[in-house]
Amino acid sequence: MIQLVAFLGNYGNKYSATRHNAAWIFADALPFAHRLDWQQKFKGSYCGVGMTQFADWVFRDMLCNTESDSAPVAAENERAPTLAENAPSKIFLLKPQTYMNASGESIIELANFYKLKANEILVVHDELELPLGTISFKWSGGLGGHNGLRSTKTVLGTADFWRLRFGIGRPNNADVAAYVLSPFTSDERITLEQTFQSAAKLLAQAILAQEPRTLLKIWGKKKIG
Numbered sequence: 001m002i003q004l005v006a007f008l009g010n011y012g013n014k015y016s017a018t019r020h021n022a023a024w025i026f027a028d029a030l031p032f033a034h035r036l037d038w039q040q041k042f043k044g045s046y047c048g049v050g051m052t053q054f055a056d057w058v059f060r061d062m063l064c065n066t067e068s069d070s071a072p073v074a075a076e077n078e079r080a081p082t083l084a085e086n087a088p089s090k091i092f093l094l095k096p097q098t099y100m101n102a103s104g105e106s107i108i109e110l111a112n113f114y115k116l117k118a119n120e121i122l123v124v125h126d127e128l129e130l131p132l133g134t135i136s137f138k139w140s141g142g143l144g145g146h147n148g149l150r151s152t153k154t155v156l157g158t159a160d161f162w163r164l165r166f167g168i169g170r171p172n173n174a175d176v177a178a179y180v181l182s183p184f185t186s187d188e189r190i191t192l193e194q195t196f197q198s199a200a201k202l203l204a205q206a207i208l209a210q211e212p213r214t215l216l217k218i219w220g221k222k223k224i225g
Helices: 019-029 051-060 100-113 147-156 176-180 186-208 212-219
Strands: 004-007 039-041 044-050 090-096 121-127 134-139 162-167
Touching: 004 019, 004 100, 019 090, 019 121, 019 162, 019 176, 019 186, 044 051, 044 100, 051 090, 051 186, 090 100, 100 121, 100 147, 121 147, 121 186, 134 186, 134 212, 162 186, 186 212
Parallel strands: 004 090, 004 121, 121 162
Antiparallel strands: 039 044, 044 090, 134 162
16 A cells, blocks of 8 residues: 655745646645645655544545545445555655655655655656646656656666656647746646646545555546646
8 A cells, every 4th residue: 555645846936836846736735735744854844644534534525435436445434434454554745855856865765764665655746748637647667757756766776656647748849847847827727726636536545545556547547627
């Protein structure tokens, strides 16, 4: 099961609204974001949440409120979801503050401290190869030239970790660096925020799932906005 969700981005006000920070924008837009108690540690901002508490948040925010949505959760209890027997006691959320190309340094510090394996880590990031309005849940695979993924693979020694990808599309010109570090337009921001509603459900399901692979068929690549 997934125990660590790492949202990749660049810290600092000048990067806060940029395409490369789609994952951080998503983290701040989560329905339960106001309940998170972020602390500075592991070269980033992190928080730990008890799984029972997280499941309760998911239920309250109706992120898994149907039988099909809540496959990993017992649906017969209407007051609170029942966790799988092998569910971890806690999950961790992390925003590395090392800049994108060194994101792995933050991830590995937390992973080592809590003795987490690569297959228990979900990395949330922007994706040039997907059009805006598309989200994708993926296991392992290539890095697509993404410096944050490259850093994560380097420190973990493997690409076998989960990914939640937000499509940002490719620029018409060749200056990819300038594109990813530029802010979303107002219209793009509307499209992005539409995808966040579905992505929040995906994230909740991925964390609660006894076997995240069951979500790949539905969420492998989904056009929302």
